[in-house]
Amino acid sequence: MARRTKIYEGKAKTLYEGPEPGTIVQYFKDDATAFNAEKRDVIEGKGVLNNLMSEFFMLGLGQIGVPTHFLKRINMREQLVRSCEIVPLEIIVRNYAAGSLCKRLGLDEGTQLPRPVVEYCYKDDALGDPLVSEEHIAAFGWASQQDMDDILSIALRVNDFLSGVMLAVGIRLVDFKIEIGRVYDGDFQRLVVADEISPDSCRLWDIKTGQKLDKDVFRRDLGSLTDAYSEVARRLGVMPNNPPSPSKPTLVN
Ligand code: UDP
Numbered sequence: 001m002a003r004r005t006k007i008y009e010g011k012a013k014t015l016y017e018g019p020e021p022g023t024i025v026q027y028f029k030d031d032a033t034a035f036n037a038e039k040r041d042v043i044e045g046k047g048v049l050n051n052l053m054s055e056f057f058m059l060g061l062g063q064i065g066v067p068t069h070f071l072k073r074i075n076m077r078e079q080l081v082r083s084c085e086i087v088p089l090e091i092i093v094r095n096y097a098a099g100s101l102c103k104r105l106g107l108d109e110g111t112q113l114p115r116p117v118v119e120y121c122y123k124d125d126a127l128g129d130p131l132v133s134e135e136h137i138a139a140f141g142w143a144s145q146q147d148m149d150d151i152l153s154i155a156l157r158v159n160d161f162l163s164g165v166m167l168a169v170g171i172r173l174v175d176f177k178i179e180i181g182r183v184y185d186g187d188f189q190r191l192v193v194a195d196e197i198s199p200d201s202c203r204l205w206d207i208k209t210g211q212k213l214d215k216d217v218f219r220r221d222l223g224s225l226t227d228a229y230s231e232v233a234r235r236l237g238v239m240p241n242n243p244p245s246p247s248k249p250t251l252v253n
Contacts, residue, residue, distance in 0.1 A: 004016045004017060004025070005017040007024065011031060011033045011037060012028065012029055012031055012032070012033070012047075012050070012196075012200060013026050013027060013028055013029060013196065014026075014027040014029060015027070018080055018081075018083070019080075022082060022083050023071065023080055023081070023082060023083060024080070024081050024082070024083045025074065025078050025079070025080060025081075026051075026078065026079050026080075026081055026196070027047075027077055027078050028046075028047035028048070028050050028051040028054075028077050028078070028079075028196075029046075029047050030042050030043055030044055030045065030046045030047045031043075031046075032046060032200075032215070032218050032225060034215065034218060034219040035219070036125060036128050036129075037125070039218075039219070041218070043218070043225045043226055044226065045226050045229075045230075046200075046225065046226065046229060047077050048076045048077055048240060049198075049226075049229045049230060049233050050196060050198035050199070050200060050229070051073065051076065051077055051078070051079060052073075052076075052233060052238045052239075052240065053197070053198045053199070053229075053232065053233055053236065053238060054070075054079070054196040054197050054198050055070065055073045055079060055238075056236055056238045057162065057165075057197040057198075058070035058193065058197065060161060060165065061157075061158065061161060061193060064157070064161060066154060066157050066158060066161070066193060067190060067191070067192040067193070068192050068193040068194070069081040069082045069083075069084050069181055069183070069192045069193065069194040069195075076240060081194070082181075082183055082192070083183075084181025084182055084183045084192060084194055085181060085182040085183075086123075086179055086180070086181050086194060086195070087142065087143050087147065087151070087179070087180045087181065087182065087191075088122060088123045088124075088142050089120045089121065089122065089123060089132075089137065089142060089143065089151075089179075089180070090120070090121040090123055090129055090177050090178075090179065091118065091119075091120060091151060091155050091177065091178050091179070091180060092118070092119040092120070092121065092175060092176070092177050093116055093117070093118050093119075093155050093156070093158070093159045093175060093176055093178075094113055094116065094117045094118075094119070094174070094175040095112070095113060095116055095159070095163065095172075095173060095174060095175065096110055096111065096112055096113060096172065096174045096175070096203075097109060097110065097111040097113060098110070098174050098175055098203050098216075099175070099203070099216075100131075101117075101119075101175075104131075110174075110205075110210075116156060116159050118152060118155050118156070119131060120132050120133075120134070120137060122136070122142070123179075134148060147191060150191050151180055151191065154178075154180065154191065154193060155178065158176075158178055158193060158197075159173070159176070162176060162197070162202070165236070166204060167207075169232075169235035169236060170206060170207050170208065170235065171204050171205065171206060171207060171213060171232065171235065172204070172205045172206075172207050173202060173203075173204060174202075174203035174204065174205055175202070175203045176197070176201055176202035176203070177201045177202075178193055178194075178195070178197065178201070179193075179194050179195035180192070180193065180194060181193075181194035181195075198229075199213060199214040199215060199228065199229050199232055200214075200215050201215075202214055203216060204232060211228075212228065213228045213229070213231055213232050214228065214232075
């Protein structure tokens with residue numbers, strides 16, 4: 001069997017060349033990292049859960065007309081996506097105060113924000129992904145003004161969609177991060193939601209109990225990350241209900 005070509009190995013995913021030009025295979029690993037990879041562990045099953053949840057969110061976004069890079073899920077750990085040029089920004093949307101916002105502005109964790117707040121961080125691990133303003137983005141040419149208008153509108157649509165989906169299953173969407181890619185159709189450039197959407201990149205709290213169901217469980221040693229992610233997947237109806245068994249081969253659609 002021919003060995004496939006690895007394009008990039010990140011903290012939680014590995015990217016391989018896809019079967020056709022312009023496609024990429026995203027492999028979801030079980031590795032968990034936090035605090036710029038200072039804390040790391042392997043959480044069995046995390047990759048499978050994130051693959052299924054990211055598929056669920058990307059398909060849902062596509063259905064409401066928000067373009068994404070997602071093409072199809074290949075198996076329990078891999079999905080086929082359109083290759084795109086990643087805009088070097090992390091786009092963060094916040095509905096409630098948590099994490100770095102609390103530190104920066106001295107807010108109590110869980111304070112409801114008067115409206116969704118969108119922030120941009122420059123993607124650079126060596127610098128710790130610093131917060132940047134639109135002035136920096138324009139001055140350094142990371143994205144054009146038209147791109148920024150489109151990115152803001154995509155980010156707010158993703159926020160409305162994810163907040164609604166989560167609310168329906170008793171979960172509060174506190175904040176999340178997305179990445180945006182550029183795809184080219186002939187001479188035209190389009191922006192799409194890229195990377196992944198999963199509890200690795202969102203803060204999710206149970207509405208009734210306030211229990212954390214996201215990567216903060218790992219960051220702060222609050223219990224089993226697999227249990228937290230499984231609970232989100234179960235509520236969304238995307239738990240793998242037929243885990244492959246060694247004695248009984250099953251086909252994965
Ligand atoms: N986030 C992420 N990747 C990053 C930084 C942040 O997915 O490199 C997500 C994080 O999980 C949270 C949101 O973006 O849902 C806001 O994160 P914050 O700025 O509060 O940073 P943190 O406290 O996680 O360092």
